[in-house]
Amino acid sequence: MRLLDDTGLPPDVLALLGEGGVGGSLHLVLRNASGGYTAIRNSDMDLVREVCILTAAALGSTLSGWAPSAIVALIFLFVDVRKKGIVLSVDQGVVLNEIRCSPGLSAKQVSFGVDIEEAVVRDLLETLLRVPRSNGEEVALVKKADGAWYPLDV
Amino acid sequence: MKQEVPSGFYLRTAGEVAGLYQPGEAPLLFESEAIDINSTRAHEVGHKQLCDTSPLGLYLKGLVLSVRGKGEAEAAAVSRLVALCIQQCWYCQEGYATYKQLNYLLSRGKVADARSLRASLLSPYSVALANFDFEGFGISELLASSEGDVSNVRVLVALEFAAYVVARGAMSLPLSQILNRAAFDDREVLLAVRKDPPDLRLKTLKAHCCQEYIESISREVFLAFEEMKSVKTSRPLDDRMDRCASALCRKAGVRYQASYEVDVSRMFSTMGVLGVEFEDQRDMHLRKSLAFEADSRVVRGKGFVTDRDWKDSLTVSDTARYSLALPVEKLSGGKSTAPDVVCELIPFSSADDCYYPSFHFFATFGLSEGGQEVAGLLKLGAEIPQAIFSEEKPSSLPGLVPHQSWVWIVHWTVFVPGASFRLLDFDELSSFGPVLSPVLPHEHVHGRHSDTYNVSGFHALAGSGQDGSSFVLERAKGSDGVALLYQSEDDLIKPLFVSFVPGIDHSPHVTKASPVLQRVCAAIASGAYAMISAQSGGE
Numbered sequence: 251m252r253l254l255d256d257t258g259l260p261p262d263v264l265a266l267l268g269e270g271g272v273g274g275s276l277h278l279v280l281r282n283a284s285g286g287y288t289a290i291r292n293s294d295m296d297l298v299r300e301v302c303i304l305t306a307a308a309l310g311s312t313l314s315g316w317a318p319s320a321i322v323a324l325i326f327l328f329v330d331v332r333k334k335g336i337v338l339s340v341d342q343g344v345v346l347n348e349i350r351c352s353p354g355l356s357a358k359q360v361s362f363g364v365d366i367e368e369a370v371v372r373d374l375l376e377t378l379l380r381v382p383r384s385n386g387e388e389v390a391l392v393k394k395a396d397g398a399w400y401p402l403d404v
Numbered sequence: 405m406k407q408e409v410p411s412g413f414y415l416r417t418a419g420e421v422a423g424l425y426q427p428g429e430a431p432l433l434f435e436s437e438a439i440d441i442n443s444t445r446a447h448e449v450g451h452k453q454l455c456d457t458s459p460l461g462l463y464l465k466g467l468v469l470s471v472r473g474k475g476e477a478e479a480a481a482v483s484r485l486v487a488l489c490i491q492q493c494w495y496c497q498e499g500y501a502t503y504k505q506l507n508y509l510l511s512r513g514k515v516a517d518a519r520s521l522r523a524s525l526l527s528p529y530s531v532a533l534a535n536f537d538f539e540g541f542g543i544s545e546l547l548a549s550s551e552g553d554v555s556n557v558r559v560l561v562a563l564e565f566a567a568y569v570v571a572r573g574a575m576s577l578p579l580s581q582i583l584n585r586a587a588f589d590d591r592e593v594l595l596a597v598r599k600d601p602p603d604l605r606l607k608t609l610k611a612h613c614c615q616e617y618i619e620s621i622s623r624e625v626f627l628a629f630e631e632m633k634s635v636k637t638s639r640p641l642d643d644r645m646d647r648c649a650s651a652l653c654r655k656a657g658v659r660y661q662a663s664y665e666v667d668v669s670r671m672f673s674t675m676g677v678l679g680v681e682f683e684d685q686r687d688m689h690l691r692k693s694l695a696f697e698a699d700s701r702v703v704r705g706k707g708f709v710t711d712r713d714w715k716d717s718l719t720v721s722d723t724a725r726y727s728l729a730l731p732v733e734k735l736s737g738g739k740s741t742a743p744d745v746v747c748e749l750i751p752f753s754s755a756d757d758c759y760y761p762s763f764h765f766f767a768t769f770g771l772s773e774g775g776q777e778v779a780g781l782l783k784l785g786a787e788i789p790q791a792i793f794s795e796e797k798p799s800s801l802p803g804l805v806p807h808q809s810w811v812w813i814v815h816w817t818v819f820v821p822g823a824s825f826r827l828l829d830f831d832e833l834s835s836f837g838p839v840l841s842p843v844l845p846h847e848h849v850h851g852r853h854s855d856t857y858n859v860s861g862f863h864a865l866a867g868s869g870q871d872g873s874s875f876v877l878e879r880a881k882g883s884d885g886v887a888l889l890y891q892s893e894d895d896l897i898k899p900l901f902v903s904f905v906p907g908i909d910h911s912p913h914v915t916k917a918s919p920v921l922q923r924v925c926a927a928i929a930s931g932a933y934a935m936i937s938a939q940s941g942g943e
Binding site for chain 2: 261262264265266315316317318319320323351352359362363
């Protein structure tokens with residue numbers, strides 16, 4: 251917990267994130283309210299901190315009005331893709347999160363859901379069709395079919 | 405494929421799940437050494453109250469209830485939707501439920517237990533609880549209170565309702581415009597909840613909870629209690645709490661909508677909820693209302709797990725209830741407790757006196773799946789409203805399923821059949837077993853037996869043409885009660901059932917039976933065996 255205290259995240263988000271000290275090489279367990287949890291190894295701590303700082307920076311803008319648990323779910327998403335060598339912006343993450351929560355949405359529906367202009371959402375979705383990994387390989391995080399967007403596992 | 409975990413409000417401690425409330429279902433309580441189970445009940449009832457008295461809560465109930473009878477994919481989609489809604493109100497719900505739990509202990513003078521509970525709370529619950537740390541009535545001050553102080557109990561009652569009003573206000577965002585339509589899209593509801601999340605509403609409302617507010621709630625509560633003495637229903641209390649929540653929201657600039665503005669019948673119908681009857685709890689007689697409020701199921705065990713052997717060989721009576729069962733190897737890398745096992749005896753039909761066993765496995769587990777872990781548990785089927793328990797362990801099962809404890813549950817309709825002596829017998833026994841050897845029905849039992857073998861004092865059912873290779877019978881050691889026969893034909897195992905009636909001569913009097921069954925009956929009558937294995941050449 252203390253490892254993330256200075257990331258700028260509020261206490262209610264931090265409380266949901268950290269369960270700490272699992273033993274062995276595990277350093278931290280991230281847990282969300284609905285029961286999922288991810289063991290974070292020491293080697294991934296920098297990554298988690300980075301994600302938390304990135305998320306905290308958007309609390310006053312994109313993530314304004316988000317419930318703490320929903321923010322934690324987004325952090326999970328960021329950690330998940332980062333561990334696969336993919337770096338997303340907060341807006342990209344928010345849009346991807348929306349598609350993952352409700353597969354098959356149109357760009358307009360996503361726009362309404364995330365409070366980002368439709369044109370911007372379209373651009374963000376397009377970027378998710380070809381996202382670079384840290385090794386240079388490009389992967390698709392979403393696919394489009396008949397105007398509807400679906401998440402892809404990578 | 406990622407394992408779906410039932411969506412609901414979990415009460416977690418550092419090492420286990422102590423309770424679960426799924427809107428629309430009775431709270432599920434898991435026995436725990438660390439937590440007073442009655443306080444867990446209070447916690448879960450807190451969730452139930454908020455779901456019963458808010459538009460969002462009613463919608464969540466509709467979602468959960470709509471899953472009944474649907475396919476796995478549809479059920480999984482609904483479960484995810486419930487989880488997304490819960491994301492928006494987790495702090496509100498858990499904060500109030502935990503406050504109610506703490507308050508329960510304090511109001512019963514269990515101050516040490518309350519202190520211990522607070523100290524052991526996981527950080528999210530602790531932070532959630534802090535939302536109800538009222539000015540002038542801090543939780544720490546309450547925990548420092550002396551035991552058995554009556555005036556303090558009055559304060560505790562007032563505080564609990566103050567917390568309830570805040571939480572109810574937070575949960576009561578306006579949704580009726582959507583929910584009362586002839587058709588609505590779940591996503592529309594989800595977006596409305598996300599735009600006005602109860603967890604953020606809670607913070608706003610909390611800021612307006614001054615000492616004066618607590619005192620006004622206190623007055624309202626005790627006035628309502630006076631009114632309830634004459635009307636014998638909880639309506640006066642609900643009306644006053646509704647007005648208080650509405651007033652608090654108005655003061656805080658937060659939109660409020662009472663739950664009764666949602667046309668529940670219409671909404672449930674729209675959502676495809678079938679076979680659910682409604683009764684307004686506000687107009688129930690207080691006794692019935694309190695019973696309804698306290699309705700819950702206690703499970704000795706935590707979560708569930710089955711291993712592959714069991715899953716392959718044990719066919720359960722209702723596969724839907726076991727849809728979450730996992731092969732044990734999938735749990736590798738995760739954390740799981742040894743499973744507890746519950747055996748439920750279910751009658752074939754209301755006309756029969758024979759039962760088939762249904763096994764339930766419970767354990768907390770963490771499923772490791774590509775670095776992601778999911779914690780989960782199995783909800784006990786809703787078909788076990790009454791139970792008789794025995795803590796004795798059946799002798800043979802431990803070798804197959806490592807477990808911490810066994811519980812026998814007798815389905816309550818056992819008491820209904822025409823053979824009325826069973827009611828008395830089971831009632832008098834109050835516990836029985838260890839009874840069964842490993843029960844390995846290969847196929848669904850029901851409907852597979854056409855012949856009845858009547859034996860003095862008991863009867864058994866057997867399938868027609870079941871003159872297979874062997875019988876194995878294990879009788880309840882040292883007692884009568886219930887025993888089970890099963891017959892193995894090659895790999896096909898078919899269970900047969902024999903019920904023993906205490907105090908009645910079990911001398912064999914088989915009116916129609918295979919030689920094997922006759923031999924078994926004779927052995928039963930002699931009581932000289934623990935286990936029989938016999939070969940049969942057929943009838």
